[in-house]
Amino acid sequence: MTSANVADRIVCAVMAGGSGTRFWPLSRKHEPKQLLQFFGDKTLLRVTVDRIAPLCPPERRLCVTAGHLRDAVQAVLPELGPGQILAEPAPRNTAPCMAIAAIVAEQIAPDAILVLLPSDHFVADAAAFREAILRAAAFADRGHVVTLGIQPTTPETGYGYIQLGDALGEGGYAVERFVEKPSLETAEQYLIGGKHLWNAGVFVIRADKALASLDAHVPEIGRTLAELRGGKHRFDTEAFEALLRVTFPNCPNVSIDYGVAEHETDIRCVRLDAGWSDVGTWHSLLGLRPEGENNFVHGPVLAVDSHHSVLISKGPFLAAVGLRDMAVVATDDATLVLPLDRSQDVRLVVAELSKLGRADLL
Amino acid sequence: MTSANVADRIVCAVMAGGSGTRFWPLSRKHEPKQLLQFFGDKTLLRVTVDRIAPLCPPERRLCVTAGHLRDAVQAVLPELGPGQILAEPAPRNTAPCMAIAAIVAEQIAPDAILVLLPSDHFVADAAAFREAILRAAAFADRGHVVTLGIQPTTPETGYGYIQLGDALGEGGYAVERFVEKPSLETAEQYLIGGKHLWNAGVFVIRADKALASLDAHVPEIGRTLAELRGGKHRFDTEAFEALLRVTFPNCPNVSIDYGVAEHETDIRCVRLDAGWSDVGTWHSLLGLRPEGENNFVHGPVLAVDSHHSVLISKGPFLAAVGLRDMAVVATDDATLVLPLDRSQDVRLVVAELSKLGRADLL
Numbered sequence: 136m137t138s139a140n141v142a143d144r145i146v147c148a149v150m151a152g153g154s155g156t157r158f159w160p161l162s163r164k165h166e167p168k169q170l171l172q173f174f175g176d177k178t179l180l181r182v183t184v185d186r187i188a189p190l191c192p193p194e195r196r197l198c199v200t201a202g203h204l205r206d207a208v209q210a211v212l213p214e215l216g217p218g219q220i221l222a223e224p225a226p227r228n229t230a231p232c233m234a235i236a237a238i239v240a241e242q243i244a245p246d247a248i249l250v251l252l253p254s255d256h257f258v259a260d261a262a263a264f265r266e267a268i269l270r271a272a273a274f275a276d277r278g279h280v281v282t283l284g285i286q287p288t289t290p291e292t293g294y295g296y297i298q299l300g301d302a303l304g305e306g307g308y309a310v311e312r313f314v315e316k317p318s319l320e321t322a323e324q325y326l327i328g329g330k331h332l333w334n335a336g337v338f339v340i341r342a343d344k345a346l347a348s349l350d351a352h353v354p355e356i357g358r359t360l361a362e363l364r365g366g367k368h369r370f371d372t373e374a375f376e377a378l379l380r381v382t383f384p385n386c387p388n389v390s391i392d393y394g395v396a397e398h399e400t401d402i403r404c405v406r407l408d409a410g411w412s413d414v415g416t417w418h419s420l421l422g423l424r425p426e427g428e429n430n431f432v433h434g435p436v437l438a439v440d441s442h443h444s445v446l447i448s449k450g451p452f453l454a455a456v457g458l459r460d461m462a463v464v465a466t467d468d469a470t471l472v473l474p475l476d477r478s479q480d481v482r483l484v485v486a487e488l489s490k491l492g493r494a495d496l497l
Numbered sequence: 498m499t500s501a502n503v504a505d506r507i508v509c510a511v512m513a514g515g516s517g518t519r520f521w522p523l524s525r526k527h528e529p530k531q532l533l534q535f536f537g538d539k540t541l542l543r544v545t546v547d548r549i550a551p552l553c554p555p556e557r558r559l560c561v562t563a564g565h566l567r568d569a570v571q572a573v574l575p576e577l578g579p580g581q582i583l584a585e586p587a588p589r590n591t592a593p594c595m596a597i598a599a600i601v602a603e604q605i606a607p608d609a610i611l612v613l614l615p616s617d618h619f620v621a622d623a624a625a626f627r628e629a630i631l632r633a634a635a636f637a638d639r640g641h642v643v644t645l646g647i648q649p650t651t652p653e654t655g656y657g658y659i660q661l662g663d664a665l666g667e668g669g670y671a672v673e674r675f676v677e678k679p680s681l682e683t684a685e686q687y688l689i690g691g692k693h694l695w696n697a698g699v700f701v702i703r704a705d706k707a708l709a710s711l712d713a714h715v716p717e718i719g720r721t722l723a724e725l726r727g728g729k730h731r732f733d734t735e736a737f738e739a740l741l742r743v744t745f746p747n748c749p750n751v752s753i754d755y756g757v758a759e760h761e762t763d764i765r766c767v768r769l770d771a772g773w774s775d776v777g778t779w780h781s782l783l784g785l786r787p788e789g790e791n792n793f794v795h796g797p798v799l800a801v802d803s804h805h806s807v808l809i810s811k812g813p814f815l816a817a818v819g820l821r822d823m824a825v826v827a828t829d830d831a832t833l834v835l836p837l838d839r840s841q842d843v844r845l846v847v848a849e850l851s852k853l854g855r856a857d858l859l
Contacts, residue, residue, distance in 0.1 A: 160816070439845050451813070451828070452858055454522070454846040456835035463825075465832045466813070472825045472834055473818035483801050484816040496814055 139246065141272045146247045146342070147187050148197040148236035151180050151208055151254035152223055156485040156497070157416055157478075160469035161449060164497055169255040170207055173420060173433065180254045181211050186261040187250065190268060197221060197239055198254070199232045218371030224380045230349060230394035231386035233338070234356050235379065237345040238363055239370040247342040248272045251391070256335065257423055259410025267407040270306050271339035274403040280348065280396060281339040282310070284332025284404040285411045290322035293415065295334035295392065297404050310402040313392060332406060336413075338391055339405075345395075352398040359385045416478035417462040420445045434465075445475065469496050501608065503634045508609045508704070509549050510559040510598035513542050513570055513616035514585055518847040518859075519778055519840075522831035523811060526859055531617040532569055535782060535795065541617045543573050548623040549612065552630060559583060559601055560616070561594045580733030586742050592711060592756035593748035595700070596718050597741065599707040600725055601732040609704040610634045613753070618697065619785055621772025629769040632668050633701035636765040642710065642758060643701040644672070646694025646766040647773045652684035655777065657696035657754065659766050672764040675754060694766060697773060700753055707757075714760040721747045778840035779824040782807050796827075807837065831858050 155168040162168045169180040177185070184196060193214040200208045202222045209220055221235055233251055240247035250268055258264045271281040284297045293316060300309030313334065317325065325331035340348070346364070350357040357364070359382055368375040396402060412419050421443060424431040430438055434448035441458040450467040462478060464471045473480065488496050517530040524530045531542040539547070546558060555576040562570045564584045571582055583597055595613055602609035612630055620626045633643040646659045655678060662671030675696065679687065687693035702710070708726070712719045719726070721744055730737040758764060774781055783805065786793040792800055796810035803820040812829040824840060826833045835842060850858050 160814075437846060437849055439842065439849070448832070450830075452522075452831040452850075452855070454831065454833045454850075456833070456842045456846060457839040458834060458836075461834070463832070463834045465827065467829070468812075469814040469816065470810070470825070470827045470832055471816045471818070472820060472823070474820075477819040480801065480818045484799060484818060487799055487801070488814075488816075493814070 141248060141276050142190060142269060144244050144246050144248050144276075145191050145250055145268070145272055146195045146197065146236075146240035146244055147184075147191045147250040147252065148199055148232075148240065149180065149183055149252055149254045150229060150232055151198050151200040151204065152226060152232065153253075153255060154201065154226070155255070157481055158464075159481050159485050160466045160471050160496065161447065161464055165203060165207065167204070167255075168414070170204070170211065173414065174257070174423070178211050179257070179414065180208065183252065183254045183256070184212060186258060186264055187252065187268065190250075190265055194219075195243055197236055197243075199223060199236055201226060216371065218369070218375065221379065222376075223383055225384040226388075227383065227386045228388045229391040230353055230389040231356055231360075231383065233340075233345055233391050233395070234349055234360055234386070235363070235383070237340075237342040237349075238360065240342040241346075242366070242370050248275050249338075249340050249342045249345055251338045251340070253336045253413075255414060257410075257412040257414050261409075263409035264407065267306065267405050267409070268337075268339065271337075271403070271405040273305065274307055274405065275339045275341055275344070278341065278344055279401055279403040280344070280399045281307075281403045281405060282396065283335040283337040283339075283407045284308070285335050286406065286408045287322075287326050287331065287333050290319055290326045291333065292316055292319050292322050294413070296322075296325055296331045297334050299330050299332065299404060303403070306405050308404045308406065310404045313396060332404065333411075334392070335407065335411060338396075348395050348399060353387065353389050353394040355387050356389070356394075359383075417445050417464070417473075417481070418475040418478040421475060443475075503610060503638050504552060504631060506606050506608050506610050506638075507553050507612055507630070507634055508557045508559065508598075508602035508605055509546075509553045509612040509614065510561055510594075510602070511542065511545055511614055511616045512591060512594055513560050513562040513566065514588060514594070515615075515617060516563065516588070517617070519843055520826075521843050521847050522828045522833050522858065523809065523826055527565060527569065529566070529617075530776070532566070532573065535776065536619070536785070540573050541619070541776065542570065545614065545616045545618070546574060548620060548626055549614065549630065552612075552627055556581075557605055559598055559605075561585060561598055563588060578733065580731070580737065583741065584738075585745055587746040588750075589745065589748045590750045591753040592715055592751040593718055593722075593745065595702075595707055595753050595757070596711055596722055596748070597725070597745070599702075599704040599711075600722065602704040603708075604728070604732050610637050611700075611702050611704045611707055613700045613702070615698045615775075617776060619772075619774040619776050623771075625771035626769065629668065629767045629771070630699075630701065633699075633765070633767040635667065636669050636767065637701045637703055637706070640703065640706055641763055641765040642706070642761045643669075643765045643767060644758065645697040645699040645701075645769045646670070647697050648768065648770045649684075649688050649693065649695050652681055652688045653695065654678055654681050654684050656775070658684075658687055658693040659696050661692050661694065661766060665765070668767050670766045670768065672766045675758060694768060695773075696754070697769065698775075700758075701767075710757045710761060715749065715751050715756040717749050718751070718756075721745075779807050779826070779835075779843070780837040780840040783837060805837075 298311040445462040448465040660673040807824040810827040
């Protein structure tokens with residue numbers, strides 16, 4: 136425990152390195168999901184940062200992204216100065232990302248509390264989200280790894296679940312264990328049982344605790360990043376960046392869940408009921424259509440007698456007649472049409488394009 | 498009857514004035530259906546002329562089209578010289594079109610036998626088509642109005658039917674009457690009865706008979722075009738063209754069926770069984786897919802687990818996953834998606850675009 140107010144020590148690190156292909160043809164290598172504007176004219180990344188902004192002024196914001204996305208991220212987040220956009224030279228999953236965010240957070244704020252969050256999720260109630268983060272920060276300040284747990288609304292088999300232990304007050308719970316992608320039967324039991332929440336992929340943890348936990352469970356990361364961590368180079372220097380570029384690729388490819396959460400005891404979970412979606416597939420967008428609307432529509436679209444469909448155009452005029460439960464996505468160089476219950480199969484298209492050597496479309 | 502061989506007096510006049518919107522977004526005002534390449538790299542117009550070409554050398558070919566399509570038609574039919582492309586300054590349906598074709602045909606060939614045919618139909622067996630035309634020409638030479646009748650294969654309610662009378666040999670029949678768009682029940686009876694053929698919209702008639710018949714039943718046309726018909730101006734002169742431009746719009750709007758066929762007695766019909774389609778809707782294309790193919794595909798299309806669908810792109814890469822009985826048509830500036838059984842409803846889209854003032858897309 137330190138003297139400064141918890142809220143004043145929050146450093147948020149938005150993880151924006153994803154290269155998701157599930158939103159092809161809208162998402163591309165150089166324009167992944169977090170850079171798309173699904174809702175209004177703001178990218179998911181910008182909306183994510185705006186959501187948490189009241190908790191951390193610009194100087195306490197970081198964004199970890201891929202090298203080829205750095206310029207695009209800078210354009211979306213012009214408030215970030217030198218060193219606040221951390222470009223991973225190679226993707227190494229979230230544990231190394233947590234490590235570099237923690238290293239920088241310690242330089243930015245004494246006794247920093249790190250909020251690591253995905254850049255491409257949807258949260259309807261931003262105030263409730265911030266409230267949950269503040270509660271989580273209080274638990275984190277006491278040395279816990281804290282996750283946000285979302286009240287399930289459907290028996291999702293594609294999500295990770297958090298099995299809750301005792302209620303600890305302040306919306307917090309002990310965590311019994313993490314469960315990955317349960318069967319439908321199990322997911323249905325979870326939904327009824329009320330003891331399991333969706334893992335939102337948000338972690339709140341003291342920066343020093345993050346590094347210590349990584350040292351304990353994935354020591355290779357700490358060893359690889361030892362010089363960066365030594366404090367010799369300020370995070371906003373070219374030397375720091377050069378060192379990051381050279382050392383980072385040597386980190387093992389490990390997730391926070393696997394490298395930290397599954398090994399830690401005394402993990403806490405803060406419940407969040409704020410209209411959350413991981414915006415994981417075209418289908419998920421349907422659930423995010425404005426109230427009273429039949430379809431999720433974006434761009435120049437004419438829907439005639441069409442229902443329960445996702446109709447998006449980023450260019451061509453799109454006319455849909457008599458559609459039910461379909462996704463149609465049109466861009467200037469590619470169009471995708473599939474039933475929403477086949478949303479996952481966009482990967483088949485991407486795989487085929489890759490096989491055909493159509494990098495221009497990926 | 499004249500001395501010259503019937504085959505040497507055939508003048509074909511392809512009617513290419515249609516401004517069909519049923520193939521939007523592929524068909525546009527300046528690129529209607531007859532100028533589209535549905536099959537291979539030839540337009541329907543070119544395929545139509547090639548089909549009948551062995552019966553009439555270039556100098557005995559005419560094309561009647563709309564003013565704004567003249568250049569495009571000339572590009573498709575470079576063999577046509579001055580005056581062989583007749584540009585209607587305003588659409589007046591097919592009877593005035595027959596009149597000007599007959600006027601020019603008389604100048605081109607003594608005792609001309611006029612073959613008037615739509616420019617945008619599909620015929621699988623071109624040789625059988627030409628054989629039917631020759632048979633029809635023989636009947637026409639004896640002074641009859643002759644139509645081609647297609648053996649029905651489905652109980653179509655959108656077509657006109659020809660009710661056959663006595664068989665006259667040489668594949669010819671007397672015609673009892675014409676029936677427009679019957680009920681489904683009636684169409685089913687026709688299909689079983691064997692006495693009704695589809696009206697293919699092809700007319701074969703001596704040029705002098707055509708003009709005489711029009712004089713008898715729609716005298717306003719002959720009066721309006723009297724100076725053109727007088728023979729003072731050769732069809733390939735600017736004077737003829739200028740006169741056509743001034744007088745043609747004064748013709749009444751009448752079809753050959755209504756203005757001639759329904760009034761004539763002793764009409765003949767020649768049966769044609771050659772794999773015919775009027776290519777009337779997106780749905781009709783499905784029946785014209787290559788044998789053994791699941792879908793009708795044209796352009797850069799990737800079909801994954803998709804069946805019985807019409808998948809066309811003229812530009813963007815089109816990926817279709819899990820589709821059944823759908824039409825997807827992508828162009829650079831517009832995309833249409835509808836179930837094939839809603840093919841007729843493309844008109845709703847076109848009407849809406851018109852209302853929205855989107856002439857750029859029409």
